[in-house]
Amino acid sequence: MQNAIATIKETNPIVLTVANNVTPADVANGLNALGASPMMSQTPEEADDMVNIAQAAAINLGTLNPHQRGEMEAVMEAAKKYHKPTVLDPVACGATMYRLRVVTELLHQYHFTAIRGNAGEIATLAGVDWQSHGIDAGEGNADLEKVARLAAEKLGSVIVLSGEVDIVTDGTRLARLPYGSPAFKTHVGTGDMLSSLIGAFLVTNDDAFDAAVDAVTTFTLCGQAVEDQRPGYWYPGLLNNLDAVTDEQLVTWQEAFGKEA
Numbered sequence: 001m002q003n004a005i006a007t008i009k010e011t012n013p014i015v016l017t018v019a020n021n022v023t024p025a026d027v028a029n030g031l032n033a034l035g036a037s038p039m040m041s042q043t044p045e046e047a048d049d050m051v052n053i054a055q056a057a058a059i060n061l062g063t064l065n066p067h068q069r070g071e072m073e074a075v076m077e078a079a080k081k082y083h084k085p086t087v088l089d090p091v092a093c094g095a096t097m098y099r100l101r102v103v104t105e106l107l108h109q110y111h112f113t114a115i116r117g118n119a120g121e122i123a124t125l126a127g128v129d130w131q132s133h134g135i136d137a138g139e140g141n142a143d144l145e146k147v148a149r150l151a152a153e154k155l156g157s158v159i160v161l162s163g164e165v166d167i168v169t170d171g172t173r174l175a176r177l178p179y180g181s182p183a184f185k186t187h188v189g190t191g192d193m194l195s196s197l198i199g200a201f202l203v204t205n206d207d208a209f210d211a212a213v214d215a216v217t218t219f220t221l222c223g224q225a226v227e228d229q230r231p232g233y234w235y236p237g238l239l240n241n242l243d244a245v246t247d248e249q250l251v252t253w254q255e256a257f258g259k260e261a
């Protein structure tokens with residue numbers, strides 16, 4: 001990592017998120033704690049201006065509706081115009097016909113720099129058989145490395161397939177990142193936070209694969225390093241660690257918590 005965390009804390013990149021209506025505060029506070037500058041909007045009329053002043057944009061499908069789809073399209077049009085990196089979080093994209101249709105159409109219309117989802121969501125995008133469980137990963141027998149690679153090849157995006165082991169791939173390079181803890185599953189919105197944090201890291205590095213690896217490593221180690229992993233204590237600890245983390249601290253944690261993935 002080339003001082004990505006220091007760069008974010010020094011430059012405060014604005015990350016525009018088209019958020020769901022469950023976890024916007026988690027996403028905003030996660031970005032804010034790390035040193036990025038969160039911004040959210042629901043109005044297509046201002047999407048062009050918003051993207052112009054932002055350094056990255058994240059689109060979250062969590063509570064999709066027809067109005068929000070218009071907002072997503074306006075943001076993606078502007079991101080193309082202003083050459084801003086983009087992230088898609090395809091929340092529960094296989095759960096309903098409506099979501100599946102919209103995500104399929106969005107992916108035909110626009111290219112996303114990175115896409116971050118759990119196993120169920122990425123398997124859906126890759127066209128691989130998998131039993132998702134609502135917003136959660138669910139179960140399946142497919143080889144997740146293959147699923148992630150397939151999605152990356154099909155969509156031309158860096159894919160982050162999150163879970164106990166996070167898989168990052170651009171179709172050629174592949175990283176398996178073993179950090180994190182079961183506590184992540186106790187707080188709704190950690191997936192959404194990671195997706196928007198990837199947006200902040202994309203600003204620090206033109207290589208989207210490296211940026212995504214940095215984002216996952218930072219977020220998961222900040223959560224793993226929390227001393228008290230009980231749900232009521234863990235989440236504030238995660239924000240404290242995002243606030244305090246440095247590039248040097250990350251290396252120390254990596255050495256302390258490193259395990260084979």
Ligand SMILES: Nc1ncnc2c1ncn2[C@@H]1O[C@H](COP(=O)(O)OP(=O)(O)O)[C@@H](O)[C@H]1O
Pocket residue numbers: 117118119135136137162163164165166179180181182184185189190191192194219220
């Ligand atoms: N069992 C686990 N062990 C360690 N980390 C996990 C585990 N499950 C999820 N995470 C972490 O939680 C974050 C959110 O991932 P995930 O739960 O897959 O997303 P979502 O909330 O969208 O389903 C990621 O940073 C991932 O590394």
Ligand SMILES: Cc1ncsc1CCOP(=O)(O)O
Pocket residue numbers: 020022023061062063091135187188189190191192193
């Ligand atoms: C509960 C819920 N319902 C629609 S979006 C959402 C939040 C999803 O958050 P995450 O994918 O980060 O767990």
Ligand SMILES: [Mg+2]
Pocket residue numbers: 091092118135191192
């Ligand atoms: Mg999710």
